[in-house]
Amino acid sequence: MASTPHAAGSTAPGTPGTPKGLVDALTEALERRETKSARRRLTILPQNAIDFSSNDFLSLSTSPAYRNRYLAHVNNTPEFFPFASGGSRLLDGNSAYAEELERFVADFHNAPTALLFNSGFDANVGVLSSIPQPGDLILYDELIHASVHEGMRLSRAGSRVMFDHSCPTSLRAALGEQINNDPKIQSGARNVFIVIESIYSMDGDIAPIKDFVKIVDELLPLGNGHFIVDEAHATGVFGPRGAGVVQEFGVQDRMFIRLATFGKALASHGAMVLCGPETRDYLINYARSLIYTTALGFPFLASIRTSYELLSSGETESLQRRVQSLIGHLHTRLASLQIRQEVMFEVDHFPNSPIFSLRTSQPRELASFCQKAGLIVRAIMPPTIPDGKERVRVCLHAGNTEEEVDTLVRTIQSWLDLVPAKRDANL
Ligand SMILES: Cc1ncc(COP(=O)(O)O)c(C=O)c1O
Numbered sequence: 001m002a003s004t005p006h007a008a009g010s011t012a013p014g015t016p017g018t019p020k021g022l023v024d025a026l027t028e029a030l031e032r033r034e035t036k037s038a039r040r041r042l043t044i045l046p047q048n049a050i051d052f053s054s055n056d057f058l059s060l061s062t063s064p065a066y067r068n069r070y071l072a073h074v075n076n077t078p079e080f081f082p083f084a085s086g087g088s089r090l091l092d093g094n095s096a097y098a099e100e101l102e103r104f105v106a107d108f109h110n111a112p113t114a115l116l117f118n119s120g121f122d123a124n125v126g127v128l129s130s131i132p133q134p135g136d137l138i139l140y141d142e143l144i145h146a147s148v149h150e151g152m153r154l155s156r157a158g159s160r161v162m163f164d165h166s167c168p169t170s171l172r173a174a175l176g177e178q179i180n181n182d183p184k185i186q187s188g189a190r191n192v193f194i195v196i197e198s199i200y201s202m203d204g205d206i207a208p209i210k211d212f213v214k215i216v217d218e219l220l221p222l223g224n225g226h227f228i229v230d231e232a233h234a235t236g237v238f239g240p241r242g243a244g245v246v247q248e249f250g251v252q253d254r255m256f257i258r259l260a261t262f263g264k265a266l267a268s269h270g271a272m273v274l275c276g277p278e279t280r281d282y283l284i285n286y287a288r289s290l291i292y293t294t295a296l297g298f299p300f301l302a303s304i305r306t307s308y309e310l311l312s313s314g315e316t317e318s319l320q321r322r323v324q325s326l327i328g329h330l331h332t333r334l335a336s337l338q339i340r341q342e343v344m345f346e347v348d349h350f351p352n353s354p355i356f357s358l359r360t361s362q363p364r365e366l367a368s369f370c371q372k373a374g375l376i377v378r379a380i381m382p383p384t385i386p387d388g389k390e391r392v393r394v395c396l397h398a399g400n401t402e403e404e405v406d407t408l409v410r411t412i413q414s415w416l417d418l419v420p421a422k423r424d425a426n427l
Helices: 022-035 065-076 096-108 118-131 146-154 168-181 209-217 245-249 277-286 298-312 317-333 363-372 401-426
Strands: 113-116 137-141 159-163 192-197 225-230 254-260 273-274 343-348 353-362 376-382 393-395
Touching: 022 273, 022 376, 096 273, 096 298, 113 118, 118 146, 118 254, 118 273, 118 277, 137 146, 137 168, 159 168, 159 317, 159 363, 168 192, 168 209, 192 393, 209 225, 209 245, 273 277, 298 376, 317 353, 317 401, 353 363, 363 376, 363 393, 363 401
Parallel strands: 137 159, 137 192, 192 225, 225 254
Antiparallel strands: 113 273, 254 273, 343 353, 353 393, 376 393
16 A cells, blocks of 8 residues: 555644644644744845855855866866765775875864864764763863764763853863862873864854963873864964964964864865874774765865965965954944944954854844845854844955945944834833
C-alpha cells in the first residue's frame, strides 16, 4: 500500500485522543516561536539595497581586485584540473594546492601550522569535540558562538563552566573555584581550555585577551591553561594586515588554537585552525567534522588563496582604513540623534568595531522601517542573543559611502520621530 505523507502518529490532526503526529509537533514549535516573535525566516535581499548587514566587512566579494585575481587563479589551471575535491581530506580530497595554502595562511598568521575545515562551524565542532580529554575543564565566555556550544555538547571534558562576558574578574573567580575543587587541575594533570572570541559577532566588542592571559598564567603556573580563540569576525579586519586581534596584541605564542574563518571579511568560505603540528595531526585523526566530510574543492581554495594574497601584499590595508574612517563617521552621526526621553533607544558601540548595536524595544519595527527605505539592517532577537538584549545590528563595509551612512542615520531619526505613539501603546 502506498504510504501517505504524515502517516506516522496522527493522520487526522485535531481528532480527540489521537496521538499528535510529528508534523503537528513541529508546527506547534514554530507557533511557539511565532508567539514570542522569535520565528526565523529565510529572506532574500532586494538587489540595489544598501548593505549594512552582511559580514563582507572589506566589501571584497564585489571588489574588482578580488574578482580579477581569483579569475586569474582559475584560468591558470591546466586543462582537466579537477575543480571538485573528490572526497574527504583523508581520502581523495587532499591536494598539493590545499597543503600549500595551509602553509601560506599559517605563515601569514605567524602560526606553526594551519588545518583547513569546510567552515568555522565545522572547525569549532571538530576542535571542542575532540581535543579536551576526559576530566578536562572548559571555561567559556557566556556569549560564545553556537558552534562552540555544539562542540562542547560532543566533548568528553569533565566540566564546562561559563564566565561572564569578557569579564576578567569572573574568569578569575570561575577558574579559582575549579582549581580549589579539583586537585588534578592544580597539579597540572588536567587541562583547562579557555574559549573566547576575539571580537564578538553581535556586540562587536574586543575581548580583554591580555588580561585573561595574565590571570591564567598566574592561576595555572604549570602551563595547563590553553586558550582557544575564535577570530571569525577579526580575520581580515583587525591586526597587522588583517591578521587578527591576537596578533595585534602580540600574544599568538600564548594561544593554543586560533580560528580564522573565511566566510566573512575574506569573501570566501571555510576556516583554518592555527595550531602546533601535534595538534594539527591529532585533529586529522580525531576531528570527525574534518574526517567525515567532502573537502572544499578548488574554487573555494582559490578564493581563500586570493584573499590571503590580497591581505599579505597589503592591498587590503586601504580597505581596513576605509572601514575605520566610516566607523568614526557613523559613531559621530549616531551621537547626534535626537532621542525623545520616553523612547527606549541606545547605541552600543565598541571603539573601532564595524559592528554597531542599536538597542530598542522594537527592533523588528526599526529594521523594517530601514528596509523599506532600501537599507539592509537586521533585527537580532533571542535565542540568537540573550532575552532583553534585542537590537538592530548594523555592520559597516569598505564599500559603504558617507552618504549612505548619512541616509541610514536620517532614516533612524525619522523612525525615532514617529515611534513614541506606537511605543506608548505597548507600555
Ligand atoms: C564567532 C563565530 N565563530 C564561528 C562561526 C562559524 O563560521 P562559519 O560561518 O565559517 O561556519 C561564526 C559565524 O558564522 C562566528 O560568528
